[in-house]
Structure formats: structure tokens, C-alpha cells
Amino acid sequence: MKGAAIFLLLLPLVHIHKTHAVELDTISDSQFLTDGDTLVSRTGFFELGVFRPGSSDNRYVGIWYKKIPGTVVWVANRDHPITGASPIVLKIDDQGSLILSNNISTIWSSNLTTPSPKATAKLEDTGNLVVMDQRERIIWQSFDYPTDTLLPGMKLGKDYLRSKEWHLSAWKNNQNPSPGDFTWGADTLGYPENKLKQGPQVTFRGGPWSNQRFSGISAFNSSLTFTYKVVINASEMSFSYNLDDSSILSRTTLNSSGLLESSVWVENGTKWQLALSLPRDICDRYNICSAYASCSINMIQQSCACLDEKRFVPRDQKSWERADWSGGCVRRTPLDCKNGSEGFIKYSNIRLPDTEKTWFNMSMSLEECEAKCLKNCSCMAYANPDTSLQGRGCLLWFDDLFDIRGYSVGNGGQDIFVRMASSELVAESNMKKKGGANIKIILPVAIIGVLLMGLFSTWLLYARRKRNHAKGGKSLHENNEEDIQLPLFSFSTIANATASFSEKNVLGEGGFGPVYKGVLEEGIEIAVKRLSKTSSQGVNEFKNEVICISKLQHRNLVKLLGCCIEGDERLLIYEYMPNKGLDSFIFDVNESMTLDWTQRFNIIKGIARGLLYLHHDSRLRIIHRDLKVSNILLDQDMNPKISDFGIARSFGGNEPQANTHRVVGTYGYMAPEYALDGVFSTKSDVFSFGVLVLEIVSGKKNRGFIHPENDHNLVGHAWNVYNEGRSMELLDESIAESCSPPEVLRSIQVGLLCVQQNAGDRPNMSSVIMMLGGESVLPNPKQPAFFMEKDFLVADFSSSTYPAGSVDDVTITEVDAR
């Protein structure tokens, strides 16, 4: 401090004085900072001062975490080290520029072009060093000059107003903060995306910017809530991130060997906890598989595969077989745009190709996007780049598609629609997943596809019927000779398939009896529901009901394959769902991570569509009466399918709608008018749907949910936080990172509208679907039913004959309602 004291005499400046109690975060035009002095941000997160990197003798002015010594996040004079021993001076000159000098000359300056007298510099709690003019407008900030560290709130991209770029550049090495080989920044030629470069060479590509994830990558290894922000307008193109909890320190650094790491400092910990590290593996190496091919890694090695092994072939088969992937793949049938009959094939769960040669318009819909692409013969593909925009946004590719990577479901992959010759658009019913890409056919070809599938399934039923005849089985025919036939299985066939209804084949307990897994002789997997023997319904009435149910076909309903009626045995045979029930995902600590927000929102919408079909669109009006999470099954693409529909009706409960003396349902899902008075209607299903939505969003069961501070069940808790404007607190924290807050809030509000006390206030399913999909303002829900589950239980079910203690998620088939 001796040097500083001398300075004080020579310069007309006031050396900043720190008392032990107060640490300064500001220097004004009459103050300066020298070796050993520091500025400390208000709550002590960051500190600015002079440091020496590693064992170097050179000095630099930098910013670091006060509590974590040695973690430099920004360097002022990275290109201009202070050598020698003379003391330094950091001050703000009368033009408003920050000036770093030794006692001889200026070493570094913030070079302000518009002079601004009486400015002050302040170190903010974000780690940003800002210079403000007299009117407190920011005239310079360190966040505009990133070094190797991206902090929350810092931007990557382009600033059009000042024609400059925001990007990270690594240090040369641990001793030298001057820019090294590697940079991480936005390629803004087409739709913006971040690229890692070594010199001019791209080594890794993050994928198109999205408000949903870190530059196209979702694998944030943390339960913390990160939010991402993409700005694309006339003044800037930028990407930034923030942590919802600003008291948690986080950073993204690019080290001198080109590794990009995001990490968080856990207060109690002693080191940074890694959240994301890129590139991850060899498949992340830029364009390793070249055009129209996707990279995968098995146990031993990396390999490339054409995007779709039916429609694409390697450009050079011989080299491809030698694992020389540089030629990439080409379309088997070349495009012939003049013909005018081309279309698109959808590939799912991929990292979208390089966007350098693209065009985009973020206000177009996907339909407009398709039409626009179809019109221009050089347009090779289109996609919705930012999945958080609810289907808005159009991105067109005008080049071959490079650097595609397949992701597993839920890991940040997106859909792309690739242009194909008309002859390639025909559906192939046994097309399987290839190279991580999931193939679906789009209109107008879909219509042909549906027709073909229809023929195929009719044939399947016919074939199975013949087989059953051969085995002595027979088919059910409907009275009016309509061509609807439902295979009738013999009891022995099903007993064989389920190893005589063995305990170990039990999949679960549904509303009307246990469900078993079975495998028919042909190898077809089935789920068998064995109805408990309490129905008084006659054989013919039961048959007719089952035929009616078999006509209910919708992609969000589990498909009934057949039935079996022998003696007093009644079995229903369904398609088998490999992914089991939704409950095994959302209520499971480990599995809940695998269902991200987009999937959950799709599931909510799918259930709504299935229910709408039951309530309004099917020929029969079906009230499910036992809608709950465990009755929602998931197919291999995580599409929801409602099960157990129509059984209440076929199994002796087919009173029109008004009133029943038998209540079928599950605690926690039953509408009050139904549970208390036995009155059921579509609105009691709507109630159960509302509970379902809240459970899917929160990952918690309505029944059994206990809030630490009160007696509310989940519905009551949701109502409370909604009224306090804290609805986001309801969200399952394991999916916080993938979520789209507007969709979450909309879902919660729709859920609350569905569980309103008064059935007449609840929306019908067509309104629900419109509300979920739209952007209109939703009505405010009124108080829900069962605000306190405890009261309800004591008041209404204390006399229930159902054994207490085991009622958790079991359907109660007979409860005296009166």
C-alpha cells in the first residue's frame, strides 16, 4: 500500500478507502484502484482486482468469485499484460472510459467513442462491470466483452446496433488469458446456432437456438431451473440463460483444449458440480457422417447410418462399407421438382441439421412453412426450430442436410420434414425405427396410408378369425350384419397365453379385475383383463356391449382385440402397451426425468382428445367413470392411450347417466356429486381429467399429497398457489429445465377449471382442447371441490365397507352412495 500512498500525493485522485465493515462496489471519476485494492459487488458474489494467472509474473485486472478464489470470469487486459513491478492505476477518465495504466502509459482502455463526463463504474452482483453516465444509463459493460466464461445474463450472438459479436474465446493456456484457438459463438448466417470452432474450423455445433434448452442441448444435469432467452430482432440476435434462483452461482466456460462446461456451485460443496460438458462424444464431432446420415455409438465403435435406410443410400457404397463416411448419403430416388408431386417425410428426435444455408420466419405456422418449402425447388427440408413457440416458426434448408444426430426420446431431439420424390412417399407399414429417426408419413400421403392400414387391419382380423375357427373358436357378429367382427378367443387359448393367469404375469389391477400380460402362440403380445365375477348381465347383453366398445377406435384409446366368454368367465383382450402406465413414469423418482415437458403436454392433449372422442364423437356416449393416471397407458412413442373405457357401461353400469346406486371410481379422482350422490355425467369425467392434469404437471398424487404447512390435497394446494400467483411452484422439479412456462400455467389453469366444485362450471372436453391449444385468456377458476381431503374422507367414507388402508389407488367398485 506504500505505492498507493505515494500516488495519492502525485495524482489529483482519491484512492478508494475501505473500512473493514464496508466494501466498495463503485469507483467514481475522482477515485482509482491499484494493486491490492478490490471492488466487491453488493452481496459479495464477485470481486474485481489485480491477479496473476498460474505461476505467471504478468498482472491482469479481472473479475472473480469472491468466495471461490482462483475462478476468474473476466479479464480486462487479456491481450495487454502488465509486466514489470510498477503499480497500476485503474480509473475512469473525464470522458467516461475506463483506463488501466502503469505510471508510464495506458495499458488498456474501454475506448468509449462518445464522451460522457462524470461517469461511474460499478461491479454488479451478476459479475457485470458497468459504466454509467450521470443519468445512470449504461454506456459500457464488461458483459459485452466476454472472455472465456458465460455468466447468467450474458449474451452470445450479434449486436447489430454496434456491429459487434458476443462470443467466448478460450485462454491460450492457464498462464495466459489472451485468446487461444477455440471460440464458442453464434453462426448467424441462417437461423442462429452456436458453433465451437478451432481457428476457422467448426468442431462442434450446438443446434438451433431455442427458448427451451441450452443451445439445442437439453441434457442439463441438474435439478435447478434454467431459463433460456432467444432474441431475434432488428437490433440484436442473442441467446442467454439465467438461473431462477439467482443466489446460486453458475457459469459456462470454454477451456483451452476446447471443452465447454456448464457448472453450478453448490453452496455447501467444495467444487463445481458439472451440469453439461460438450462435446460429449465422437458423434458430436462436426459433420462426422456427412450429408443425410446420422451418427450412433454402440458398445465398441461409432458408426454412421443413412437417415432412413429405405429412402437413402450411401453416395459411395464401397467407401461407406470401409467406414469412410465422408461421402454421406443421397436420396434413392432423386428429386424431380418439375413433376410437382413431391412431398415430405417426417423424421423425429434428431438434432436439426446445420442451419448456415437456411431461411426463417418465426411468425409462420408449420402449414405455411410446408407450402413455402414445396414452392421452391431448392428447399430441401423444413422444421419448427424452437419447440417452445407452440408450433410457430418456420425454418427452411436450402442445401443438403449436414451434421444430423439422432437422440433418444426426450433428449432434445426435434422433428424435421425432408423433401422426397412422390414415389417415396408411400407408407410402408412395417417401417421400423432406423438410426434414431422415427418415420411418419404426412398428408396427403397419410390418406393413402390410412386406407392401406385399414385394409391391413381388416385382413388381420379376418386372418385371426380364420385361425380361431381352426382352433374351434368363433367370431362375434353384430345383429345388424354390419361388417364389424370381434375375435372370440377360447378360454384355453388365453389361459395358455398367460400361463394359467399366473401371478407373475399380473400387470396391474384395473377397475373390474386384474390385468395379465400374455403371449399368443403367434408371438403377439396381449393384455388380458379378467373381469371379476359380480356382474348380473346376461351373455348376449355383454356380447353386444363388447361389440359396441370394439367399434370405438381412436389413437388415444387402447385397442380391444377380442374377448372371451365361457361359463361365468369374461375376458377382454387388448393390445399390449410396452411402456405400461403413466403412473410408472410420473410418480417414479427416476423415471420422471424421462418424460420431459413437451411429452407431458402431448400426453395431456392426447388424453383430452381420447376423452372428447368418448364423450362426443363416438357413436356411443361413453362416460369413463374411472379416469386416473394408472388407466393411461403409453405406447412406444409415449402417446397416451386411455384404457378401461366403456367397461363401466358393459359391465352392468349402463344406466343412461343420471344416477346409480353403485359408485365406480378411485379416491382422489371422483367428482363430489358422483362420490356423494352417485350422479355421474361427462362432467364427472372432466373432474377426473382435471386431477390428472395437475398430477401430470406436478408429478404428485392428489391423494396422499400432503403439504407440509396445511391439510390440503394436491387440488387444494394447486388452488392456493394459483391464487397467490405462484403456480409454477407446482411443476415437477425434475422437468423444470425442459418446460415452457406458458404451457405449464395454461395446463394448471385448465386443470383447476376442470375440478371446480359445481359441475355446471366445469368446461366440456371440446372447450378443454381449445383452451389447451390456444393462446386466448382463460377464465378464472372458482374454488375446487375437496379443498380438504380430510373432511371429505371423514364425512363420507367412514362407513364404507371397503377395507381401509389399501384404498390408495385401487378402484372402488362398490361403495354404497347412500
Ligand SMILES: *[C@@H]1O[C@H](CO)[C@@H](O)[C@H](O)[C@H]1NC(C)=O
Ligand atoms: C514510476 O515508477 C518508477 C519505477 O518504479 C519510479 O521511479 C517513478 O518515480 C514512478 N513515477 C511515477 C510518476 O510514479
Ligand SMILES: *[C@@H]1O[C@H](CO)[C@@H](O)[C@H](O)[C@H]1NC(C)=O
Ligand atoms: C483502444 O484503442 C486503441 C487505439 O485505437 C487500441 O490500440 C486498443 O486496442 C483499444 N482497446 C480496446 C480495449 O479495444
Ligand SMILES: *[C@@H]1O[C@H](CO)[C@@H](O)[C@H](O)[C@H]1NC(C)=O
Ligand atoms: C430487440 O429485443 C431487445 C430485447 O428484448 C430489446 O431491448 C430491443 O429494443 C429490441 N429491438 C427492436 C428493434 O425491437
Ligand SMILES: *[C@@H]1O[C@H](CO)[C@@H](O)[C@H](O)[C@H]1NC(C)=O
Ligand atoms: C479442459 O477440460 C477438460 C475436462 O475438464 C480437461 O480434461 C482438460 O485437461 C482441460 N484442458 C486444460 C488445458 O485445462
Ligand SMILES: *[C@@H]1O[C@H](CO)[C@@H](O)[C@H](O)[C@H]1NC(C)=O
Ligand atoms: C451444510 O452441510 C452441513 C453438514 O453436511 C449441514 O449440517 C448444513 O445444514 C449444510 N448447510 C446448507 C446451507 O446446506
Ligand SMILES: *[C@@H]1O[C@H](CO)[C@@H](O)[C@H](O)[C@H]1NC(C)=O
Ligand atoms: C451428472 O451428475 C452426476 C452426479 O452429480 C455425475 O456423476 C455425472 O458425471 C454428471 N454427468 C455429466 C454428463 O455431467
Ligand SMILES: *[C@@H]1O[C@H](CO)[C@@H](O)[C@H](O)[C@H]1NC(C)=O
Ligand atoms: C413472415 O410470416 C408472416 C406470416 O405468414 C408474414 O405476414 C410476414 O410477411 C413474413 N415475413 C417475411 C419477412 O417473409
Ligand SMILES: *[C@@H]1O[C@H](CO)[C@@H](O)[C@H](O)[C@H]1NC(C)=O
Ligand atoms: C428459392 O430459394 C432460394 C433461397 O432463398 C432463392 O435464392 C431462390 O430465388 C428461390 N427460388 C424461387 C423460385 O423462389
Ligand SMILES: *[C@@H]1O[C@H](CO)[C@@H](O)[C@H](O)[C@H]1NC(C)=O
Ligand atoms: C411424376 O410422378 C408420378 C408419381 O410418381 C409418376 O407416375 C410420373 O411418371 C412422374 N412424371 C414425370 C414427368 O416424371
